[in-house]
Amino acid sequence: MVGHYYPSSLEETLIELKKNRYQIIAGGTDVLVQYRSWSETVPKVKYPLMFIHHLSELKFMTENVDYIEIGACVTYKDLLSSPLIPKVLKDTIIEIASPGIRHTATLGGNIANASPAADAVCTLIALDAMVVIKSIDSIRTEKIEDFITGVKKTSLKPDEIIYSVKIPNVMSDYACFYKVGGRQADAISKVSLAAVMNATDGRITKWRMAFGAVGPKVMTSLSIDGMMIGKTIEEIKITIPAILEQYSPLINPIDDQRSTAKYRKLVAMNLIQKFIDAIS
């Protein structure tokens, strides 16, 4: 077996990924838990590790009129201290894990890990963000909700890497992230909701919702969201039961060690209502 690899550039990484199969490791806060073994032994990884956390090419944050672009290896800590990052994404990040993890964990890791409870993923989907994916001979862009295909599954091929995340550079009238967990810090979401709304003259022009931990991946539906567009905020507020009914098929949680399906469904519905109560 080839050994772990510590590349000195992105190009070298991509060339090597083309030649051999690796497990990418960024901050390692998911990888080291997932492949954890006994104390004082190395993690039991299936493939040798490709270290990317130090690559400066993956640590940029830029803004143009269309997008805010964030390199895959930017840490939560750096996102929290950047003026470019939308408030709702910062509100989300401050609810992720604890300072020690936020100092090393990356946005790219949260997306590639494809947990149905991934908090940043919820908010990025509600913001219509996209991932930029590179291999040595290709570059492609995909919406995050399409990139993530199931529990811990993505469309990433073995020779590819997440290069960056692009968030449309538009203002939101309302953008909220609600998370329900067992403890305030270090708690994986039992249920979460990221919601974004814009309105002109009281009429909805944009409506996006993404739910965490209620299905095999972060759940979202452009067609259900689309039904809200063109309604007035008043109409939304007086038809809450109908709206909950419309979202209901999207929310199919399971029982697990963190919570029950019944509780999760009820809370998800309450979070939709909470958002509707908040808008005006």
Add this chain to the structure above:
Amino acid sequence: MIIKFTLNHQAVTIDTDPSRRLLDVLRVDFNLVGVKEGCGEGECGACSVLINHQVVNSCLVPVGNVHNKDVLTIEGYKLTPKYKIIETAFVDAGAVQCGFCTPGMVMATESLLYQNPHPSDLEIKIALSGNLCRCTGYNMIIEAVKLAVERGEGLW
């Protein structure tokens, strides 16, 4: 892999498997046993150390990631005047009982005060939110940090 980093103010070079946990390297290779293993999965903070002056959970850091970085453990921090302030504040506030969480609490406190010398109560709680203590009940620890802020005025 050859890994070079600064450990407790000294340049060190090791040749080891980069997938090993920083926690194990510190305890086994360098005998820095002030770094504790509690949960081994990022939830208790007993293994907290500083990398480039930011607190991290060393049980979740592959040692490859500290190449060219600066690592500080409680053993290195102990030699500084700031540590003395925190130590006496913890003792005076009754913030230490069994002491298992204490090195981690102290490192998280240094990470906070380095970034923010005058934290609010909420900021202290957030800064220590990744560190569990089974003995004291947290209020004394928060008091200890406040005491250190007061006594260390100008140091951070």
